[in-house]
Every structure is written in C-alpha cells, then in structure tokens.
Amino acid sequence: MTDQPIAPSRRSLLSMIGGVAGSAAMYHAMTEMGYADESTFKGPVKLSPPPAGTSVLILGAGVAGMVAAMELRDAGYKVQVLEYNGRPGGRNWTLYGGDTYTELGGFTQKVGFDPGQYINPGPWRLPYHHQGILHYVNRLGVALEPFTQVNFNAYVHSTNAYGGKPQRYRQVQADFHGHVAELLAKTTKQGALDQSVSKQDREMLMVALQNWGALNGNYEYGKSIETSLRRGFDVDPGGGLNSMPVPSEPRAMSDVVQSGLWAAIGASCNYEMQSAIFQPKGGMGMIGKAFGAALGPLIQYNAKVIEIKQDEKGVTATYIDSRTGGEKRTASADWCVCTIPASILTQIPMNVAAPMKNAINQLSYSAALKVGLQFKRRFWEQDDHIYGGITYTNQPNGTISYPMWDYFSKGKGVVLGAYTFGQAAYLAAAKSPEDRIQDALEYGSKIHPQYRQEFDAGVAVAWHRVPWTLGCAGAWTEPARAVHYDNLCALDGRIVLAGEHASRIPAWQEGAVTSSIDAITRLHQRVMSA
Amino acid sequence: MKSTIRVAAAAILLTTTAAMADTAGPAPKPDAHGPNISGFFSPFPFQGGEAIYKGVCQGCHMADAKGAVGAGMYPALAKNENLETAAYPVGIVLKGQKAMPFFALQLNDQQIADVVNYVRTHFGNKYKDKVKPEDVKALR
Incomplete structure (x- = not known):
C-alpha cells in the first residue's frame, strides 16, 4: 500500500481531533470510527437452574469475570474464578x-x-x-x-492559539456558536438559502439563530450584556453600589476558527460525555472490591494461568502462583468463561479452533x-x-x-x-x-x-x-471487526470469551458487562440444550 | 492488513471530514496545532534507529531489549535468532503481531529500516546485512 494519497488529510484530521479535543474524542474516532453503539443491557439476567452439579471455570476476576461468576452462581452453577492479581477488579482499579x-x-x-x-x-x-x-x-x-x-x-488550550494562553470553555463555545450563528443569519438574509429553506422556515431559523448564538436585534454577535451572559463578564454584576457589570469582548471570528479550540465542543457533545x-465515591475500584467481597472464596487470587485445555468432558486450566511461580496446579469444570485479555490469551496455549484463535491473535492492545x-x-x-x-x-x-x-x-x-x-x-x-x-x-x-x-x-x-493486560484495551478497527468479531465471541466447544474486547463498547466497563451477560446467556442455552 | 489499514483510514476520512469539508476559510493545515504527539496514528518524529527504539519500542521491549514477563510477556529482542531474516522484523513492525500494534501508519520506510538495522546490530545481535527503505516499501 502507499499511504501518500491519504496521509496529509489523515494527519490534519487526527491532529485536529487529537490535538485539542483530547484523547477521549481521539480514542472514539480511532477505535470505532465514530460508532457509538448503545449498551445492549436489557435488565437483570434470569437463568433457569442448570442440571445439578454443572460447573463453570471463570478466568479473570475483572468486571466481566465477576459478573459471570455472580450470575452463574446465583443460577445454581458451581463456580470457580482464577485471578492473576492479588485483588479483584482487573482494570477496575484505584x-x-x-x-x-x-x-x-x-x-x-x-x-x-x-x-x-x-x-x-x-x-x-x-x-x-x-x-x-x-x-x-x-x-x-x-x-x-x-x-x-x-x-x-475549565480551559481549552492550544500552544498555537492565543499565544498559548488557555481559554475558558464557556468563551470558546459562546464565541464559536455566536459567530457561526451570525454568519448563517447573514447568509439567510442575503437570500443565499432561498433555494433550500422555505420562507416560513427562514423566519423561524432567524429567531433560532438569534437565540442559539446570543445575537442582537441586527443578528450580530458582539460585546453586550447578552453575549456576556454566555461567555462571562470582565466584571460580574453584583449588589449595592458600584455593581454594574462590565461585559467582555468576544474574540474575532477568524481567531476563533483558526484556534481549533472548537474541537473540544464537538467532543463534549458525544453520547458518552453527556x-x-x-x-x-472513593474511587472506581470500589466496584471491583464490592464484587470481590460478594464472591468471597470463589475467587482464587495470585493464579497465573499458563494453559487452557478442553476435551469432550470439560475444561482444565493449569496455573501457577503469580508471585512465586512454583508447582503447577489445575482447576477443572464442565465449561469455561475466559475473560483474560486477548493480549495475554494469545500467549497461553489453548485448544480452540482456528476462527477463535485467529480472532485472538489479531487483536493488538x-x-x-x-x-x-x-x-x-x-x-x-x-x-x-x-x-x-x-x-x-x-x-x-x-x-x-x-x-x-x-x-x-x-x-x-x-x-x-x-x-x-x-x-x-x-x-x-x-x-x-x-x-x-x-x-x-x-x-x-x-x-x-x-x-x-x-x-x-x-x-x-x-x-x-501493566503486567496483566499489556495495554489499555483491545484496539479494534471496523475492518478487523467485520472479519473476526463474531469468531471471538462465538462459543468454541466448552469455552466462551468475554470482556471489553468482546464488545462493541471497547474500553468501557459497560462493554465488559454486556459481553459477559451475552456470553453466559449463550453458554447457559448450550448447557440446557445438551 | 494492507486493506485493513486502507479501509480504516478511509473510514476515518468519511466519518470525520463531513462536518468540515465545506467550512469557509483556508483548509486546516496538517500541523496546525504543533507537533501534536497525542494523535493516534500521527507519525513518530524520531530519526535514527536508536532514537526510534528509545522513543517507541522501549516502552514494551525495555531499555535492554530483554523484554519482560507478567501475566503475559514481551519477547526479548536481545540475542534474538528470529531477527536473522530481516524481512521478519520489518513485517512485524509494519503489520503488528498478536498484542503488538502495527506501525505502518506511524513510521515511514526509512524509520523502519533504521530501527530494524539498529536492533539487528545491538543488544547482542550482530547481523551484517542492512535493510534499505526500498525493502520496507516492498513489504507494505
């Protein structure tokens, strides 16, 4: 491939998204190319009782693993969890x-x-x-x-805008909206939109632009009490004598546009930012701790899985102490929910078929x-x-x-x-x-x-x-997803995978939860139909 | 992988240019916001094998190129016999392997040649043949 034709545009785009809007927007743009899939959570899981004594081995006590453990235990499964760390939570961590x-x-x-x-x-x-x-x-x-x-x-800051002086978010947003509203109002008045907007809509649009951009009676955006009520005052109004407010001066339109700081406004509109x-309270890790407390002795900590093997009867994981190494031990069950990140799982011998193997092997972190x-x-x-x-x-x-x-x-x-x-x-x-x-x-x-x-x-x-993930999250691209995603999620014999990497909400805990629920629901259906 | 990268890049363009394609004024300059090294696929600025190794590879493969072991491991590049055929490391840097990301969009042919040559002649590796940018280009 030659990357010449796409390189300049790509660079400029990403520098704009990533440079100012921040990493959240960038992450979103890159991992899912603008996808914002909604959570598929449909309320609490209801699994019917399985045949007595049916067991499930769960690998990983992160959010996905502990959701699986809790729900399968409650349904009546015999559950055991192996966890590499000495604490519950995985990436749910404070x-x-x-x-x-x-x-x-x-x-x-x-x-x-x-x-x-x-x-x-x-x-x-x-x-x-x-x-x-x-x-x-x-x-x-x-x-x-x-x-x-x-x-x-808070601030929006670019080393290349306004002499590197940070700008308040409210000023950036008010000025950007105001100038865009004024431009559009001018265009509308000049009749440039007559072909595409009806007369009735034009009248309403003018009112809307005035409202949205804090424009004055002449549809202009400038220094006034009204615009300062959006972007803030030089001196706020107060009580008593000498309480007159002093309005602030909006930035010029060209400066606002050229600053690139407007990218932060778009990023803040994302579904996940709303x-x-x-x-x-007290840190995200409180969730992992509470899960761990609820599961108690079902979780075996400090267990480093080194092999996963399935046959027609069940699944066996071989593990060692993650701190001291030492002798190999095994844990066996009828079925297995494996939530080990693909970055780690790709290095653990596991006898699954090529489609799942390939899916695991292609996912970088x-x-x-x-x-x-x-x-x-x-x-x-x-x-x-x-x-x-x-x-x-x-x-x-x-x-x-x-x-x-x-x-x-x-x-x-x-x-x-x-x-x-x-x-x-x-x-x-x-x-x-x-x-x-x-x-x-x-x-x-x-x-x-x-x-x-x-x-x-x-x-x-x-x-x-980070020793137990080798990265932040599975770095899916849409083309890779099209080929491998279903294969990653599908049950292979007695093993099913779960985690944020097996979701369309990558890097979010909601992805881990919904992936886990989907995986155990399909596993349960398989158990009940056996 | 070729098509994966191309389609991915095209998808970014499609989904993110729509809003800015018809804006008034000059088009945004590629580096309007400075070196911007927070970009996901923005090119790494380093020149020379050692600088590239220390700025990019070292994060996982470590300063001594001996890798590391936790729940999983990062392979050692030091005294690594897999480096004997130069095309092998070039291909992995370009296309990624397992947990390792691909760098085809972030490193150019010269940079990849330089860093592969650096690793193949340091850390106890003593391979004499040199990778040229053309060799990298051919593997893209």
Whole structure:
C-alpha cells in the first residue's frame, strides 16, 4: 500500500481531533470510527437452574469475570474464578496513597498521596446510559457521586492559539456558536438559502439563530450584556453600589476558527460525555472490591494461568502462583468463561479452533497513559474557580481533570495530570515513571503556573507496562471487526470469551458487562440444550 | 492488513471530514496545532534507529531489549535468532503481531529500516546485512 494519497488529510484530521479535543474524542474516532453503539443491557439476567452439579471455570476476576461468576452462581452453577492479581477488579482499579505498584520492567512506585486521595488508572466514568454496570453498582450497594465532564469554567488550550494562553470553555463555545450563528443569519438574509429553506422556515431559523448564538436585534454577535451572559463578564454584576457589570469582548471570528479550540465542543457533545455521568465515591475500584467481597472464596487470587485445555468432558486450566511461580496446579469444570485479555490469551496455549484463535491473535492492545498529581492545595478551585471537570490541551498530556470530590477542601487534592492515547502514550511508556510525572508537570504548568510551587506527589501508569493486560484495551478497527468479531465471541466447544474486547463498547466497563451477560446467556442455552 | 489499514483510514476520512469539508476559510493545515504527539496514528518524529527504539519500542521491549514477563510477556529482542531474516522484523513492525500494534501508519520506510538495522546490530545481535527503505516499501 502507499499511504501518500491519504496521509496529509489523515494527519490534519487526527491532529485536529487529537490535538485539542483530547484523547477521549481521539480514542472514539480511532477505535470505532465514530460508532457509538448503545449498551445492549436489557435488565437483570434470569437463568433457569442448570442440571445439578454443572460447573463453570471463570478466568479473570475483572468486571466481566465477576459478573459471570455472580450470575452463574446465583443460577445454581458451581463456580470457580482464577485471578492473576492479588485483588479483584482487573482494570477496575484505584491507586490510593500508600499503595505500591510495580510495572513491567521493574519500576516500583509507592503512591505518595495522602490517605483518601487517589487516581483511577483505568476507567473513571459511568455514563447514565451504561445501565449494565450501573445495575451491578446498585446491586452491590456502591455509592455514587456526580462526575463532571464539561466544566464551562475549565480551559481549552492550544500552544498555537492565543499565544498559548488557555481559554475558558464557556468563551470558546459562546464565541464559536455566536459567530457561526451570525454568519448563517447573514447568509439567510442575503437570500443565499432561498433555494433550500422555505420562507416560513427562514423566519423561524432567524429567531433560532438569534437565540442559539446570543445575537442582537441586527443578528450580530458582539460585546453586550447578552453575549456576556454566555461567555462571562470582565466584571460580574453584583449588589449595592458600584455593581454594574462590565461585559467582555468576544474574540474575532477568524481567531476563533483558526484556534481549533472548537474541537473540544464537538467532543463534549458525544453520547458518552453527556450528563448525567457518575463515579463511585472513593474511587472506581470500589466496584471491583464490592464484587470481590460478594464472591468471597470463589475467587482464587495470585493464579497465573499458563494453559487452557478442553476435551469432550470439560475444561482444565493449569496455573501457577503469580508471585512465586512454583508447582503447577489445575482447576477443572464442565465449561469455561475466559475473560483474560486477548493480549495475554494469545500467549497461553489453548485448544480452540482456528476462527477463535485467529480472532485472538489479531487483536493488538492500545497505549494509554494516566498521571496522578497531588498538590498541596486546591489552587484550581481557590485561584481559578474550577470545580471538577476537564481541561483539554494539544500538549502531550492531553487532559487535565480536577478532582470531583471534597470540593472546597482546605487540604491537598489529586489532579489527573495526563490522560492520553496514541503516540504520547508510547513515548511515556518508554520513560521512567518519574520522567512521566515531570513531563505532566511541565505541560500542566503552561496552563496552571501554580503547578511547580504546589506539587507534592505523583504516580504514572503507562498501560503497555501493566503486567496483566499489556495495554489499555483491545484496539479494534471496523475492518478487523467485520472479519473476526463474531469468531471471538462465538462459543468454541466448552469455552466462551468475554470482556471489553468482546464488545462493541471497547474500553468501557459497560462493554465488559454486556459481553459477559451475552456470553453466559449463550453458554447457559448450550448447557440446557445438551 | 494492507486493506485493513486502507479501509480504516478511509473510514476515518468519511466519518470525520463531513462536518468540515465545506467550512469557509483556508483548509486546516496538517500541523496546525504543533507537533501534536497525542494523535493516534500521527507519525513518530524520531530519526535514527536508536532514537526510534528509545522513543517507541522501549516502552514494551525495555531499555535492554530483554523484554519482560507478567501475566503475559514481551519477547526479548536481545540475542534474538528470529531477527536473522530481516524481512521478519520489518513485517512485524509494519503489520503488528498478536498484542503488538502495527506501525505502518506511524513510521515511514526509512524509520523502519533504521530501527530494524539498529536492533539487528545491538543488544547482542550482530547481523551484517542492512535493510534499505526500498525493502520496507516492498513489504507494505
């Protein structure tokens, strides 16, 4: 293939999407090419009782594995779970002050955060329409609090716009909408749309544009009380004497368009970014912990699976202690739900047929980086009046997200100082954790000058170095999906796979939940028809 | 894989250009927002085998090229006999293998030749024949 014909456009597109809108939009664009498949969750699972003594071996105690374990146990199956880590949850994971994390290559980080401070290296958000994971959150009694995706007072930043000075989201959005509305109103008035818009619709459209863009009586967007009610004032109105507001000056249209900062607005409109969004109180890992507590001794921790073998009678997994190695042990059952990431599973001998094998072997795992930075005080709240939400930047750290708990606390706070995919995440994985943290500080200080003065402790997780996933999530492309997806999900003999990689909501916990429910439902049908 | 990459790239164009195809003013410049290394498939800037290895490969294969072992493993490139036939590593860098992503969109022919030559002459590997950019191009 020659990539000359497509390269320039592709680069420009991706630089626009990824540079400013941030990694979430980029991730979406790349993994699914704009797909936003809805969750297929249809309410709690109801499985009829299986024949007495029917057993299922579940590999992996992440969200998919523990959903399977819980539902199959409740239906009456004999269930055993093998898990590589010494804790439940998998990528449902929170790093707290005092935790220790050792990545591949040997770097060990002791998280220097204060008690109660944390970051979620993996998933961190629960959109309202992810009813599958929310069902289990509620069933397990995990407390939720709001997650702020769009904060109108957070920043959008590009090193190539406005002299590298960060802009408030509300100003970017108001100016972009305002100028576009004015242009369209002008065009409509000049009769340029007469061919395509009826007279009645034109009249209504003019009213709508005035409303949407905060245009004045002449359909212009400019400095006024009305536009400042969108983009904010230079001096806010107040009470008593000397309380007159001072309106702010909108940015010129050319500057707004050329800045590229408008990309953040589109990204914020994505289905998965829409309110309401939740997070578990105390960290995403609370879900994994609650699952683990509910399953108790059914989970065998520190078990590294080294072979999976099936025959006409059942499935046997051979495993060793993930910490010490040692003697081989086996676990057997009639059936197997395997939720081990394809990146790991591709290296484990397993006798399944070529279609499933090929599907597993073709799925690479993407790079991702998260850096947590604890600061001595919550300057983003105290100085900048940013309470939660996200700042986007075209710098390699991509995203800065402010803690969405303990607002107005006088104590320390942990900012997500980098969240990025693709090339920046590759580069970060090749560096030491200390250098990843220093990079995040360097980029962040361009937006928040308080960074250096207030920095206290940091932790950096590069997902290609995570020993039990070798990456963030399965990096599907639509063409690969067309060939391999059904083969990955289909039952092979007595083995069925589940996890975010076996879903059309990749990298989201909802994908793991819906994949798991679908897998155990099909497995159950097979058991009942045998 | 060839068609996979091409179709994937085309799909991106189709789904994301619609909104900006007819905007007024000059078309966005390729690097309007600077080096932008957060892009998913944006080209890696490194030149020379060592720089490419340290910026890209080292994240998984490690600084000493000895790989690492956890629940799964990253293979060692040090003293790796699979590197004897140069086309083998070139093909894997271009097209990916198992958990390893493909780099056909992010590294050009010269970069891939350089990094393969670097790995084949370092870390205890002493292969004398050199990969040329044309060899990489032929395998795309």
